[in-house]
Amino acid sequence: MKKILIQLDTDSLPSSFDRVVAVDAGVDELFSYGGVTPDNVETLVHGAIFTRKPSDLVNTAIFVGGSNVAAGEALLKAVTKSLFGPFKVSVMMDSNGSNTTAAATVLAASRHLDLSKTTAVVLGGTGPVGSRVAQLLLQQGATVRLASRSLERSTATCAGLKEIADVSKLSPHESQSDAGLAAACEGVDLVVAAGAAKTRLINAEQLSKISTLKVAIDLNAVAPAGIEGIEVMDKAREAGQTILYGAVGVGGTKMKIHYAAVRKLFTSNTLVLDTAAIYDLGASLS
CATH class of the missing domain: 3.40.50.10280 (Methylene-tetrahydromethanopterin dehydrogenase, N-terminal domain)
Structure with missing residues (x-):
């Protein structure tokens, strides 16, 4: 049949x-x-x-x-x-x-991190992929900071995730201001940029100030990169102490x-x- x-x-x-x-x-x-x-x-x-x-x-x-x-x-x-x-x-x-991309993103991070002991920030976290990345990270035991240019939108997305995940380790953040972005990223092991195409969410200088960073993943395939310094083809590229993934690197x-x-x-x-x-x-x- x-x-x-x-x-x-x-x-x-x-x-x-x-x-x-x-x-x-x-x-x-x-x-x-x-x-x-x-x-x-x-x-x-x-x-x-x-x-x-x-x-x-x-x-x-x-x-x-x-x-x-x-x-x-x-x-x-x-x-x-x-x-x-x-x-x-x-x-x-x-x-x-959205689902296959989010799954591939979290699996990429899991190759280098114990997610149950990971603190992550998801930039562009109110979008369809970002919110799903946050969901999956939470379900693997990670501490997640969901960041958006709008704190109101971030808060609303976090509230929605209560229906499908334990949100005791989830917090909303605004990333529009330099101070807000710095606070959201302070002490994190993992940065995921899941914003709209052609949208820079964090520049190289801001990224370099995250001394604890181990993995950075940018899901934007259209220049400029969501995370400055990550190339679309990057797949577990080492840059100092940080492992980098670009959209195509996750896409496989x-x-x-x-x-x-x-x-x-x-x-x-x-x-x-x-x-x-x-x-x-x-x-x-x-």
């Missing part, structure tokens, strides 16, 4: 990136739909679960994607709500690559996780591959 992946994209045009990865991951048939919302998804889900016997539904799976991560999260909830009893298929959510692991996650969907019909599940899968590949 053929393996069918149903791509539900919140954008009007389904992502060509996600389509290529699905094909390269070995999917036999790929059905792609754009403009999918929680209001119109139920019919698509029912079409997936009622056309095959429950025992054959392991060969059908759903991928939720799109550029809007909040819309993807809402769509994932609607999809899982539409599944019931034996009529279930496995589902993966990776809107804008991100792609491996994405491929593996698509394949994993067809090992069961009850999986929900969200942020934490995708991280666990990535860890199993190491």
Whole structure:
């Protein structure tokens, strides 16, 4: 029986990136739909679960994607709500690559740090990738400072993380001012820059003042770098006492996780591959 992946994209045009990865991951048939919302998804889900016997539904799976991560999260909830009893298929959510990128980032850091003893600052932490990096670091026992140009936004994001992680080691910070950035970075072992493309979040001089820094990861692939001095191709490059990763340096692991996650969907019909599940899968590949 053929393996069918149903791509539900919140954008009007389904992502060509996600389509290529699905094909390269070995999917036999790929059905792609754009403009999918929680209001119109139920019919698509029912079409997936009622056309095959429950025992054959392991060969059908759903991928939720799109550029809007909040819309993807809402769509994932609607999809899982539409599944019931034996009529279930496995589902993966990776809107804008947020989950696979966050997983690859934290795994890169874990190669050099004991995360349970790590203090980290996530710059651009209110974005979809940054908030997920913070979530995963917390779930590995790290102390996390979530920094944003707006303390209000940082505080709101920290409050949202209470629903999915132990936030006793989480604190909000503003990084707009030099003093705020310095306070957020003081004494940290790990700096992750997860801001928008073309946005410099910390310069080389500011980075050099973090005497405790062991690992710095910049997820911005478009110049200027989010962390000045990190090149996009850096992969565990040593710079004094600090290990550096750029976006492409992390990207290789991100792609491996994405491929593996698509394949994993067809090992069961009850999986929900969200942020934490995708991280666990990535860890199993190491």
